[in-house]
Amino acid sequence: MQEEQQGAGQRDVVLPRRGERSTVSTTFAVREPASALAWPLVARHAELEGALAALQDRRMRGWVAAGPPGVGKTRLAEEVLGAAAKHGYRTARVTASRSSSQLPFGSVAHLLPAEARGVEDPVTVFDVVLRSVREQVSARGGSRSVVLVDDLHLLDGTSATMILRLLDEGLVFLLATVRSSEPVDEAVSALWRGDGVRRVDLGDLPRRAVQTLMHLSLRGPVDAGAADDVWETSRGNPLYVRELVLGALDSGALQQVGGAWRLVAPLSPTPRLVEVVAARLDAVPDAGRRALELLAVAEPVSLDDLLAASARPGSDPLEVMQCLEALERAGTVRSFLDGRRTTVRLAHPLYGEVLRAQLPELARRRAGLVLSGRVKAYGARRYEDPLRIATMQLDATGTADTELLVRGARLARHGYDLLRVARLARAALAQQDRLDARLLLGEALYELGEFDEAEQVLDAALDATTDDVALVRVASVRTALELTGRNRPPEALRVVQQAASRARTEPALHALRALEALVLGFAGRAADAVALADAVVGDGTPSRAAMVASWARATGLTLLGRAEIAVDAARRGFAMHEALPEVLAVYHVSVHLSAESFALQECGRLAEALEVAERGYALATRDRSPWVRTRLARMAGRAAVLAGQPRTAVRWYVEGLSVARAHGHDAARKMLLDQKALAHALLGELDEAERALAESAGIEVSAVVYPEHCLGQAWTLAGRGHLGAAHRVLEEGAARAASAGDVSSERRLLHDRARLGEAGAVADRLEELRRPDGGPLADAYALHARALRDGDPTSLAEVAASFERLGCTLLAAEAWTSVAAALRRRGSAREGARAAVTAKALVERCEGAVTPALRAVDAVVPLTRREREVASLAATGLSSKDVADRLVLSVRTVDNHLQAVYAKLGVSSRADLARALRPGGGG
Template identity: 40%
Template sequence: MHRNNRNSVLRRWPLVGREAELSGFDEVLPEARSAGFLIFGPAGVGKSRLAEECLDRAIALGYRAGRAVATAAAASVPLGAIAHLLPDGADLSDPVSGFADVAALLSRPGAVRPRMVILVDDIHLLDATSAMLLRQLMDAGVIFLLGTVRSQEGPAPAVSALGHGDAVRQVDLAGFDRDQVTRALERVLEGPVGRSAVNHLLATSGGNPLYLRELVVGAVDAGVLTCDGEIWDMTADRLPGTRRLTDLIRSRLAVAPHAGRQVLQVLSLYEPLSLAHLEQDAEPEVLDQLERSGLIVVVQEERRTAVRLAHPLHGEVLRADMTARCRRDTLLRQVRLLRRTGARRREDAIHLAAFELAATGTADPGLLVRAAVLAAHAHAYPRALDLLRAIPQDHRDFRIELLLGKTLYEAGDFQQAEDVLSRADAMAATEQEVLSALVVRTQNLMWGLGTSYAKVLDVIESARCRVTDPLGRRVLLVNEAAAALTVGEVRHSLALTADLEREGTHAPDAQTWLWAAMTRSMALAVTGRGEEAEGWIRRAIAFGSTAGETRATATQEVAHQAVLALALAESGRLAEAREVGEQAFAGLPDATATADRRMLAFYLARGAWAAGHPAQARRWFAEVARSSRPHTPVMLSMALAGVAASAALQGDADAAEAALAERGRLPATGFFPEERLGEAWLHVARGELTRARAVLTVAAQEAFERGETASEGILLTDLVRLGEAGEAGEAAGRLAEIAAECTGLLHRSRADLAAAWAAHDPDGLLAAADALEATGADLPAAEAASTAAAILRGAGQSRRANAASVRAEALAARCEGARTPALMAREAAVRLTGREREIALLASRSMLSKDIAAALTISVRTVDNHLQRIYHKLGITTRKELTERLLR
């Protein structure tokens, strides 16, 4: 879906994540001994929404129903909340006889559903008379009570009266977790949602379903949450919300006393703050009251006790309601408190600098530098950038410019990072400063901006003129190796790292070794040597996990996990690669550098493609594409090609065409052989198998010449899957050579698949299916089993054919609706010749004979003759039947 609006979001907002509670209600409602179902939870967690769904289910089952809402005003009048539910003629002047009257009038003896289900919202506000009457009716089996209770209101007599006993089921609703937020968003927006957007919405809403809905409505209305045709994501950091959301939060904050409001205002401007700091300006009783009211949370963080606002949105509203003078006075008061205590704690420097800067627009330059270093170390990049940019120009030296450039890179602002880092390079006065600037700058050029190899080499050569130390020269070589790898100069990259020490403990410089080991691991994986690649990256991870100067940076840790996922995939352990990659991605803070997130997401996408899971692959490729616009054309080109291939494999030719059209408008950035998969599989989706095979043949040759054996293996395997015995035989020879050169089950199973496909060998195909399934390559395994089934059935071995067919169906069920020639028309795909199959696929897509003839450069008569033979072989007589047979 490409568009959305407020009304559609509200109309479709789903009840997700509450399946267990709904099941519990369905279970207790019919039980004669059950009397009620009470839903506890904080405001906005979805108690009323769940209760309404439960009541609707009861009505659908034939129960009579009633609704009531308890309020503080109604509680001042006995039976005020439920008076409208009481039957006419009931006299409650005498409680004993009145109860009997109500019970008799509400009862339906002998009815299939004798009890009435009554929903009461906010039971904790019921008056005592209403609570007593409802309890009597529950105990008498006249009604089944369905109620909601706000859990932060403290004990209430009505809740005690109505909730006690085993006959009443009580459930506690918590806020949504990440999975529940994702499911809700994707059902509402009717499409995948980027992980950064999910994280942002989860963090801002605190998992509160009501807040989440209002944030989504506001973000869609304001154009902050948009879809690029593939995936929904954020276009700005700030979520606008809605007026209703602001009013809800204001009413929630209104319970705070004046002194408590001051504490909340301080936290809205900067959190977390230590409890000891806040206690200097607020009485302990005030803090206790705020905590009991659910407005602040107090947590232990290592050796200090920290205080935060209970909900991120509280800060948004508090800040919006503060005048400029109030904000300034509040900040300066905190500055005085910190200076009074000497600002001894490590984080006090950040607090002091941030408070002074926000209050006055300036701060001591030395303090700003110290605070920026601490903020960057804590991955608080936006705060670090604010502090660094506030340093006066006449106080900026090489160290400040380098830190600013590095922080901009980590924050994903690659062009500004290049501008700053080039200035830092010009300011470098020592060889160490030259190298420090070079390392960050080349990383930004390669992984951030996707700059050409020639420009990166120019930067390295410029540094080489100023570096004479052997260790410094080694850093330059590693930079060159990494740059060579990014543009496909794989052999050169491996040559530059050929003498790398196998263990980091033997290296003269720990950080250089870590970078070189990662680069070498990637190069080995690209050449198909997955097991060697895994060895190098695991040694790098182990060495980088040690304490001290050798410890890997946060950026390196993410990159290491991405390369490990790549190496595992190339080793033929696709499931393990996915697990490693997804676990690493789930643990990424939003502050993680965009380049590293992209690399990890890309390898997850590539692994999903290799497994034959097009929906997963398409989603990951779309994440990479979204985060690559508009600054990183190299990654964007690769991601769009992946989107096209995945969409085509799902039969979505329109989406594939759109992705390739956007890719075609990008500036030329080099050629990566696997990118041709998008073009090839679009041809397949159109039924143009000859063109698809031609594209794959050229791309495989290009990969061979560049030494990118892993890509070559993928391309040749797809060529086998789309070709006939002769073409499969040509590819099988090269795949056998690759299997001999590169260890690993994946290469061997691909070679065996090609050999069996070429030989029309059902036993070989079934053995290849076993081997491919073991690697996690479900789609090629399904195709192998399907093809074997057709061959066996043609040979009259129906029992074995049926077993192979069942096997193929089970494997294909994992492939997310993938549509390939080998899976469509499982029996017909083998019984038809290659030319017949291609013509059949084109005809099934409503192409006229003359159009088919033009596409294949043959005569119309030849097309018609082929179609007659196809109809005869398949036992059909029309193109409609052909479409049903091939696309079922």
């Protein structure tokens, strides 16, 4: 997740969308120019600190960054050089090159003293340079100079020898970059041999670092799917990341959708990136080039096939083998054992992009036919072979065997490659009207957000079904389309019931009952859903039906207020799903993680809940399952709100909205907007909250919206001071929840009424809603309302401590504020001040949250600016005289201020004061 920021100096230009659906205009934040974006150092801070530590250690002579091209060696070294300059070191820079490496002192000529220029004798030059540098170091009190040599492997021998002498005398500290795959002269390698030079081997950036880099550069949230695509294509090489992002900005493929940057068209390399990659590949001999082109068309390729297909007639396969060996040493290809077969693939996805772009169309088709023919000749025994053959033949000829296309589409579905599923299934249907191909195409279209076409394909498939197995599978996808695509539970129920009327076997009816349980849960009939799901799950024997029913059961149990049991149900469903032999016509596995996160939240296990939601979101992003991503973004945001992290919640809702808008999930968009409004309202950002509510109100969906989604409206009204209207919204929402048996939502809505001043009206009902298996959060809700109603500081303090243990920081802060107010009303000013200090420390951890209950904190602890200055210094242990000297006050004035602070904070000594002012102290 990335922080939501609005970059300065942007202008919004409305651009047409490409490739994805949207119900709102898309804005593309244009920077002038795109190439001027700042690219901060990311995921290299440990290396930076290590280099600076080496610089400050007189025993160390240097620091060398090694790695392949583009990993950021020079960028990191420049950061070290800049930091050295800020620390007062004298710095110099040398850029070695192939041309300068042919000349004595060619790389350092610009640094030579005037008296050394034009001198041909190297020994004389050495003496002049040594004398000059010794004088400079002596003048600086012995502080050595720092010299950065970029591309040290290209340094000429005489320059290397001169730098070595400076290192030996301790006059300079060497910073250097080295390309790890390049041969190095003996004189140059001597510079970093030994213990005195620290070498760091830099690799590519991990996925999360790429998303962070994009976020910081683009100055706004980045969709996880877009970051994943950039990482997959660049493999984390910072140079490649930069060029891909700039190219996507220039082409319009990378746009801001719903506040987050996302890709609306495929990535393509920039001309500069093509040049960089092509330069690496152009020097490859013909035999190796043919092998690379074959890999670009259909990697991975077995070594035997690659040798046979790359060798020209009459040529020696050993020549190709030697070329491949050289390419592997250079890091251009990689080989690995796959069973008993040695397989070869390109070392980087961009190599394939560039090679394919340079390959003539007929040559590309011929390569595909050659390789697919060899795989078929060996019997296509590997699991993935049907997919590879089908794709190669379709690319080469536009057609393939129908059975092969269907098998390939099924394998692509197992790997969640939905675009390939759709392509292969369409090709199969163009040759033969097959039910399995229709099912594959319909499911892929549903997942891709093409709901109207998916409906046509699936309805035709339903009409064509003649057996119960096919009936259940098609009905499952058609139900998902209505339930999670369009959020129309009545229509989904109709699909299930019509399928049940046609089913003839008990297993089929059993599976359809599981679907019905799921639909009932979405329709707000939790009790009916759980009862039906219990019957399907039975003794817990794993099956597809039991897996679907477990999801319905977990969600329904949570809504019924039985969250502790629901956690186990969600985990059982996940385990069953993981064990399925194939994933056709089933929901994504992470739906169970969504249900688990929801249940964990209601149990008050918020850290676990957020971790589970994040894990599920990563899985759904990896597999490109958009609806589940929106659901998990909502769950992560909900957990963050309960934990008192509304700013984090906003980031999650922005992420989810970007996905929902791009894929036409209007119901999910409405729910995300409502919950985003709540987070903004808790932050006091009422204009943003009202904008979210207005957009939500404009979305017309035939949907069941859970009652707690009215929270955004209620808290926005409260923020505007309309408490009466806010209470009416919450009261009506709680009534709807009660009528539906939605205990979870009713409890939360009633508790928020208590937070907004109506504890007396809801305390008894919250007590009635407590369950033995409801979890500690439900207990805390009830106890909080009762303590607020009674104004009992002891009970309020116990509840506040409970909220702290559960990780509900905002609720704990509000409760401690209530403790402070209750104590002051009872005349216990000192104890009240102590409670207020605790509340204030908790508020500081709530990301800027502002609620009516928190507005009393500053009133309870009204320290003036001068009182805070005096208190802060005294808390460090300074005497009154020392504080007086620091602030230019009299000792008597300091003591008077301290007495006032002690009274307000309820403390009696400097030690108590230090604890009271410490974050989390005072309680």
